[in-house]
Amino acid sequence: MNLEVMQKTSASAAGRARAPAAVQLFTLIVFLFSWQMIGKTGSIFAELFPPITDILQSLWIYVSTPILIPHLAASLYAVLGGLLVGALLGIPLGVIFGSSPSFMQVTEPIILYLAVVPKIIVFPVFILFLGIGTHSKLAVGAIAAFFPIALLTIAGMREVRSVFLDVARTLGASKLKIATKVYLPAIAGYIFTGLRIGLGASVTGALLAETKIARAGLGFMIVEYYGQFRMADMYSLLLLIFILAALANWGMKALFSLLLPLPRSSQNFGEFV
């Protein structure tokens, strides 16, 4: 009898867990079906909502032919380069700032206020210095990635418990030993989270800059298709970017969770992205 009750309880718990997924699937189906119907009948904004089948057809062309490769390469260069530069500046500065509480007290509000300024507005300055090529987009990606990476590194440094440092010093550990054996393991989770959020910021920054002025890149193609009113191509490109961004985010998350568990406190840093 008890077993029966337990089975029923576990079945109802599994049902409860599956219910949201079913609603999500249902919503997706309704959304796609409605879009397809609107696209086919042309009842609302005929040119704006092409049928889903047209969008998927266009997406298939992107993934099965080399048409997009030069643009994908330009965007990847700007995004990953931006992330790299952002990390190379953000991590050391975060470590330096985070290891000096008195210096941090002075600079923290300045950094926090600057973090909220939209990074795309610095693009004209980068154009002046670096031209309209890929490097100015890389620079926007870098400055966008810099803040979440630096801020999370600082947050990680703050979480290092002073008792660990005291113990290390008591045991006669050198500065290098303290850095690699105390600080690094403590802040690695924060840095990984910073890199993951920084990647998202770099994608948005670099691609948004490409939509402004560019000669190549996925952002440039979005605006090109918009200018030519090729809406199905534009939607499929947006879809491709969303899929790639989600895959990159998921991949980084999986990789980092394999390497070490992510700190809970580092999840609430959305406003600095």
Add this chain to the structure above:
Amino acid sequence: MLETIVRPATKLALLRMLLIFGGLGFIEASVRLGWIDRFFLASPLQAVEVLWSQLVGGNALYLIMITLYEIAAALLIATVVGLLVGFILWRYRLIGASYETLLAALFASPVILAYPIFLVIFGRTSAAVIILSSFFGTVPIILNTKSAFQQVNPILLQVGASMNLTRQRMFRHILLPAAAPAIFGGFRLGLTYILKSVLGLEYVVQVGGVGMWLSEAAFRFEVGEVYAGLVGTTLLSILFLFMINRAEFLVRK
């Protein structure tokens, strides 16, 4: 000696000012001494001078008003939609569990790149900027509202029930006040995102207020104006964040 005369908070503020003005002074000297070409970098004094002349004699004030209008309109939409949807997601658990993850996933994706769609629907007008920006404000308000209601202490609700409060009174006198600080956290986040989105979109789409000014100056290669626009946009962002922080402090108090 200094510590006995100056309060620690004032001392910190002074040090910050010293750091900021020291940095600006260094840039000023670099430009004036010719270490950096004036073609690339305007001196801070020149930028402030241009900004002041635009504020006094130009149309900078008008552009700031447009930006403020767009931010206010986007915040209004985000607040109404965010509070309503957030409440529904909390009230109906299945809907909440189903759509919370979808919303968070959508928010994490680079939705701002879809701005051409809004340009097609609304044209190159402030409406496109407002509607897209309101999305960025709505999602954090929804998620924070739902979470705020979830976190209300059940004992408070039990007290309300024992006093036979009606649903409306329970909501007005217990739920809403208890959830208010966390909901305000959502406003703060929402407003921050709206601010970033409005200024960013104005610049990219070249429509509206301060962002458009920056974009036009860049197209004309007016270096002084570019930096004046940059200073103006940065100051506007900082002012907004300062006001949000103050308001949040007062609400939590």
